[in-house]
Amino acid sequence: MLDLGQVRCFVAAATELNFRRAAALLNMTQPPLSRQIQLLEHSLGVELFDRVGRTVKLTTEGRVFLADATRLLNLAEQAETTVRRASQGKTGRVRIxxxxxxxxxxxxxLLAAAKVALPEIDVVLFELISVAQIEAFYANTIDLGFMRPVSSRQQLTLQLVEEEPLVVALPKGHPLCAYERIALRQLNDQPFIMHSPVQGKYFYDRLMGIFSSNDVHVQITQYIDQSPTILSMxxxxxxxxxxxxxxxxxHYDNVEFRHLDDVxxxxxxSMAWRADQENPAVTAFRLLAIEHFAAQRREGGAHNN
Incomplete structure (x- = not known):
């Protein structure tokens, strides 16, 4: 097994063809450098230098070995750099x-910001509804999730990253389209397309809670998983x-939207991650995301002032 320290001494001496200058480059004295090169020659079973007085030159074996030794040192330096960057979370893969x-x-x-700040992290994307992300965390197939906050058997940490208002979707020509804003009580007894209580659990629970607390009773005609299909209905x-x-x-044609007036x-x-995750790349990406969304909120607040 080659000793990288001995190889480094050889390359310095082979480049300078002067043991004294080579030792100075390596911040050592000449006798230890000469000793390291002798040990390397003994290990290889060949002479790498012809020594004539104070003059040294490479042997044929030395010239052949120099090319490989230089590549070896470059690879070792690259490996050190790579593992340091990985430990700092600057390289690796994040599944989102x-x-x-x-x-x-x-x-x-977020990906645009990460491309600038963490260009060597490989991001793999999975479009999944919130409950499917919970299962993906359980199967360890995603590292971060951007999801509606739903209950989970997983030990997940959730951080709010965005809030948006709820709006009423109406078929064009519906009597309620005459109003600029709609009071919740105006939806009483209306035929209603509801999110699925399983696949759309977050919105199902949210809306049923709103209706119950405001004593509003809608006539649920269909339970649908996804918003695009709800809009089609x-x-x-x-x-x-x-x-x-x-x-x-x-941008569905023949569908109009109105804000709620009294709710x-x-x-x-939310951004979610496993409480026990230890991947440095995931940690680095998560911290970037937290700062990215905080900056967006600050910017949005400045625009509102």
Whole structure:
């Protein structure tokens, strides 16, 4: 097994062809350098230098070995740099789960920031609804999740990263379209397209809680998993619905949106991670995300002033 210290002494001497100058480059005296090179020659079973008086030159074996020795030192230095960067979270892979709502602006903006700050981290994306992200954490197939805050058997840490208002989705021509804002009581007895209590658990629980606390009773006609499909049902005139404001980005024709007048209701988006995760790249990405979203909130607050 080659000793990198001995190889380093050889390369310095082979480059300078002067043991005294080579020793000075390595911040050592000449006798220890000569001894290291002798040990290397003994290990290899060849002479690497012809020594004539104070003059040294490479043997044929020395010239052959110099090219490989130089590559070996370069690889060793690269390996040291790589492992240090990995320990600092500057390299590695981060697997991110995200909902469709997070995919419009939240995730693209974060990835753009990460491309600048953490260019050597490889990001793998998985578009998953919130409950599917919980299962992905359980199977250890994602490291970070951008999801609606739902209960989990996993020990997950959640941090709020975004809030958006809830809006009423109406089929064009519906009588409630005549109002600029809609009071919750106006939805009483309306045919309603509701999120699924399983796949859309966050919104199902949220809306049922709002209806119950305000003594509003809607006529649920369908339970649907995804917002785009809910909007398709609304467009067909099968009922009204309440969705996060980001659903307006779907630009469905024959669907109009109105804000709620008497209920301050927000849809939350959280960043989630396993409490026991120890991947430095994930930690670095998570800290970047926290700062990125904090900067966005500060910027948004400045714009509102």
């Amino acid at each position: 789960g995200f909902t469709g709502a997070a995919g419009y602006e939240l995730i693209p903006g 609304v467009r067909a005139g099968l009922g009204v619905s309440i969705l996060p404001a980001s659903a307006q980005r779907f 301050v209701a927000q849809a939350e988006m």
